[in-house]
Each structure stands twice: as C-alpha cells, then as structure tokens.
Amino acid sequence: MRKLPHKDVVIIGLGWTGSIMAHGLADAGLDVIAIERGPWRDTATDYPPSYAPDEYRYRIQHELFLRPAQTTFTFRNTMKQDALPIRSWGAFMPPNGVGGGGVHWNAEMWRFAPTDFVIKTHLTERYGEKFLPEDMTIQDWGVTYDEIEPYYDKFEYLCGTSGTAGNIKGQIMPGGNPFEGPRSRAYPTPAQKQPYNATLFAKAATDLGYKPFPQPSGNMSQAYTNPLGVEMGPCTFCGYCEWFGCGNYSKSSPQTTILPVLVRQQNFTARDNCEVTRILLDASGKRATGVVFVDTSGEEWEQPADMVLLCAYTIFNVQLLMLSGVGKIYDPVADEGTIGRNFTHQTVGTATGFFDPKKFIFNPFIASGAIGMCIDEFNSDNFDHGPLGFVGGGYMGQVQTNGRPIETTPVPPGTPTWGAKWKQAVKENYQSTVYSGSGVHGSFYSYRDVYLDLDPVYKDRLGRPLLRITMDLHDNELKMSAYLTDKYAEIIKAMGAQMVVKKPRTGPYDVAEYQTTHLCGGAIMGTDPKTSAVNRYLQSWDVPNLFVLGASSFPQNHGYNPTGTLAALAYWSLEAIKTQYLKNPGPLVHA
C-alpha cells in the first residue's frame, strides 16, 4: 500500500454533502481532499442536450448509477429468511460519480416539519405512549427545526430554489404551504409555472377545502446567480429530469452550484474513480488516521488525514462504518449496538386518473423533475391521528415528472399487456391520463426489526461482505398509505377523471419495485450514544475526528424528500466544526 502526503481533511464521496463540506472547509483554509468512487461528471460531457434526452440509456439502462457488480446489498423481508443479493437495482438507485445523487435527482426541495424533529416527544404527549406500536423505535433528533432553519435557508439560496413561501417568520402567506415551519425569508426564485394536470389538481384540491401550493423546486423558474457567483439558466420543462442529468444548467446540483468554485480553490483536490475501502483507526480505536482507497488499476493507497468526513450516501456510510470497525453493529435481538439501527426507506402510494380522451390533453411530456402542486394536510401531525390508529403521513400532489413512453404509457385495468388491444389503449390514453409516480409521498418510521448488518454469504468484488438489508412494511405504514391514497384519489376524481385506479403501498416491502432513493438511518443522530451513532453535530460518538453526513443520520424518515434536511444538517455540522471543533478538536458533546 502506498502512502500519500498528509491532509487536514479527507472527504469520502463528492456528492451533495461532500461538496458542501469540501467547499466550507477549504474556504476555512484547510487542506482538503475528496475521494470519489465514480467518475468526474459535467454537463457538457456527460449529459449535453444533444443526447441527454434518451430514456433507454439513462432511465432503463441506469447509465449514471452505480453498477451492482461493483457493490450491491442483500435483502430479506424478515430475520427468519435468507437474504439474497440485489442483482439489478429496483426499489432505490444508488448514485455513483461526482455530484452524487445531485446529478440525476428531481430536485424536490423540502424542509421537514418542526414536529418531525421531536416526533417521539410530540406524539407521546398528544396521543400517549401506548398509541405507538410496541416495536416502533422512533426518536427525537437531538436538534430542532429552529436550530437548523438558517441552514435550510442557506441551502435553498445556494440552489436558487423556486417556490412560494407559506410561512415567513410566523406569518402565513397566501399561495404557500400553511403547514410549513417558519422560514426567515421568501424562496430565492418564484415558483415554476405549472402544466395543465397540476393546475387542475390545485383547483380540485381547493374545491375540496385544501390549501394547495407549488412544490419547492430546484428546477429554476428563472435565471439565478447564487451567493458563490455560480449561474443557472431557466428550466425548459424538458421532461428528462428524474434519473437524468440536466443539459441546461437548470437543475440544482453540486455541478451547477458549488463545484466550479470549489475546484478553483488551491487547497482542494479531488480524486475520481477511487473507492474508499475503509477508514483507518489508530490502536486505541478512538481516532481515525485517514482512509484506504483502491484505484481503477486495483492499487491500494493510504490517505492520512486529521479529520475524516464520511459523505458516501446513507447506505454506503453505514457499510464503511461496519467494514472499518467504527462503533458496534446493531443486534436487534439484544437491542444493542448502533451501526445499522433505525434504517428506513419510504412508503409511496399513488393513484392514476383516466380522463375522457375527447376532452383532456395533458401533454404529459411537458414537465420537470420537481414540478407540481401539492397539499400538506395529511403530513406529519398536521391531522388528528387519534381516530385513525396510525402515525406518520406524507405530502401528496400532482407531481408527474414525464411522459417518456417506455415508462409512462398507463392503460386502464383489464387491458391485456400486449396485442392490438394494448396498443389501442396506449394510443387512446397517453394524452388524457394523470399518472404521478410518487403522488403520495409517505413516511417510513423506524422499527426494531428493520436494520442493516453484514451478510454472512455474499461478497463484493473485493471480497468484502455485502451489507444486508432486513426490511418490511409494518401495519402502521400500510394503514397510513391506504388512508392517504384514498384522500389522494378523491382529489384526482374531483379533477374530472372518469376512472381512478388507486395503488396504496402494500406489503411485503418489494426490493424490485422503485419507490424513491430516500434511504435513511443506519447511523442516526441523537443525544444518547446507546441509541445513536453520531451526536447532534453528526460527529461519531466513538471516533470524534470522524463526522458522518447524510440521511444516515435520520432517526426515521418523515413524509418529505430528504435532501433539504440532510444539506441543512451538513451546514449545521460545518458551522460547529469551524467554530468549535477546529479550535478544540475533541467531542463536541459529552454524553
């Protein structure tokens, strides 16, 4: 193994959190290196408008994603089953390459609700301890909405987020989300224009007494120059957004907001196509001394550093902690250990509306990744769960992102899957159907038997055990999804649909069916080292010069997309590092 010159900071993974941390710490004068498993990516080379709109290449063949051959996971629903490898991606799509998930996300830019951060306390106070299922392991975060509000704001201004504020400093604003936490100022750019289907949804929702608002979007409604001086252009509603890179510099990503500035900083270096295989610890096991990575020729390198920042995306964060021997791997039977605990995903429900082809032309291809009108009446604890017998919820909306025909040619139930009837049905319904993949974006709370550990059988290409996912949907989530999907279908019906086909999430959890790439937990934050892996500043309880960024820190998944929150937490952690840790390296919280 060859040893490289020492650095102040080594960052594992150059996606959203890696870019934020690298920029902040390089700016603070530290010598920073980021090591990224996938290739460097930029707009002009990897997804120019001349060939970015290619459904087969990017959506079907997963061009921009990690290849399972490089590493994958095993999966089982319950502890009694043998886990089997995920051979081809399904339920979620692990990112790979500079920019991480930011390259090919939708850019739906949400904040979590203030009660989400204190959910255990809040629900117990309102409904009583017995109301929660016995094996549910939700926790308060150890940080509050008010504490991280300035950092939400910072991320939104970095990205140029397009939206309509619903609550500015406690004042409810017309046209915005009245349920959102107070924000310190309006969004940096106004909301995007909306297509026909979203406009009809908003009208129907209003008629039913709800308060619809535009989904906060990182697809620019107008040109924007961010505080770092990086410029973005307006989104052209190309409809090749989720799963695709943006050829227009219109979608917020590390490439369009941070990297052009970051690479010019002389004290920053990146290595691409290099995979970190473990974090090195000293003999005490209490201090990280750097990382080991392997390059494309198979050669191993040691990169020594004073600080290690793990920014590799939820599940890879957990994998590297386990393979490096940081902390104790969670054991659900003994209920001990923290690494792998409280792993969660998403509970998506949906409903498809078939309209009269003679009266409705939706032009479903005119869309963007984060377009749409939503309501928040059934999210968080915005509604009385008492009579319903479940907790959690989600936003719901007409958020159709595309009309790409390999994926999006819905036909009414009962249509054969092939032949003349199928062909006719595709033709008839293409223009007049409302099909929003993740229309009901439900929460996924944590449970004792939903977790990560190491697989005893299957290995990756380097001979390391694969991470094993044990995950199923519990009754609470299924009830929630059924209730919310009913409410959602009512709105689609009120839009004028002739037929509405409901699809609430049903069990068992299926690893072959895409929901979202919002994996959360496994190295959660908290106030107690017995039940959390990192403290409220995302600093490892076990190894204080190691910080673990990303949604791996979420104690459970709430009913919104995660990136706004994980980016806000990155800025919050960055601030603590700059103002406290660097002056006095050591634990920032004494448990």
Next chain:
Amino acid sequence: MRNLHRRELLATSAFILFGSTFARAGIIQGSLPWAPGAGAPPIRVLPGPWHFFTPAEGRAVEALVDRMIPPDPETPGGRDAGCAVFIDRQLAGPYGRSEGLYVSGPFRTGTKQQGAQSPLTPAMQYRKALAEIDAYCKATYGGRTFADVEDSEKDKIIGALETGELKLSGVDPKVFFTTLLKNTREGFFGDPIYGGNRDMVAWKMIGFPGARYDYSDWIDRHNERYPHPPIGITGAPSWSPR
C-alpha cells in the same frame, strides 16, 4: 480517451470496475477537468444482418414482436418498427451479457420481493427460450416453426408463455415473457438510434415529441394539442433529405 471507447457507452461505469483505461482514476485540481469532444454520444444502430440472432431466431423474434405489437392501418407493428433489430443489438452488447449486474453465486430461488435471481443472462435466456418455442411448434404444428403458424396460434402460444402454461426446459416461461415484453416495448418506444421505433412511428402514434428539450412556450398552454412532430437524438428525417 473516452472517444476511443464510445462503443461501450452503456457500460461506462462497468468499465471502471473492470479496470479498463476507459475511466481511469484521476486527480482534479485547480480547474474543471473539461476536454473538448470528450462526450460519449450513443452509437447509431445500422440495419443489416443479425448480430446476435441466428436466422431462425431472427424470424421467431420478428414474428413474436409483430404479435405483441401488431400492425394496424395507422401504425406499423413491432417487426416493421424494428423491435427485433433493437433486441438483437442489445443482446449482442453489454445488456445481453448482464454486464455490470451482480452475477456472483450462490444462486438461490427467493421470494418475489427479493428480485430476479436467475444465473441466465438475457442472451442465454433468449437462446434457450427461442429454441424451445420452435421445438414446441414443430412438434405440435406438423413441423412448422413459430414464425410459420397461424396468427391465432401465435397468440395462443404467447398467452401460454405469459401464464406459464407453456413449459420450457431450462428457462422459466414467465420470466422470458416478461423480458421479451419489456424489450419489445423498449425497442418500440426508445429513441430510433437503437434500431427500433423506426421513423419514430411509436412516438407519432401517441403524440410524444421525442428528444425535444424546450417547452418553455408551452407550459401554460393548457389542454391544447402540441403541434410539432417528434425529433430523435439524430434529428428528424426532414432535416437531412436523403
């Protein structure tokens, strides 16, 4: 460097893992590592002889896709749309070899929720299933192959693959049917550059404008039919009169 290996475009990330020179580990410092002409546009599929199928397999697949998506007076069927050509080229490339997927054993049968676990690559699946289907037809229909039986018989056979009633040795009929259906639709609706959707017939059929990238003027024109014909990655026929 990337230019030299354009052919392998769909496997870009897989190449990293195989340690080829395609995407070598690099160091980035001081400026964005941008190089002119470094993109990897897709390679256009050219008509011509089969790359993967034998002539008999080619005939069978053309017959299959033409029943799965039959011609009608306005829109050609799967065969004339090029679905079989699309599938052939895909099977001859990284997709056919399961390149980039996790293919280490042991192979065990799991639950539906655990996803596909077959050791067969798509290429192996097609090879076996097509041979089995023709063998079944020859035995049942007096020596005729699938391509030669009546359309109504063809439909019965496809239906029996879908339900799993038609047993094939060495390959699960339902799994094969699912793969075939998926690939047929991909060929029909994908960009014509991959050999299917010839003259953008599938896009014209539904009114999908294809690879157009700017609808700024159309976002707030509600309930109005978008008037422009589709374009593909390589443009539209009208742009380059032959």
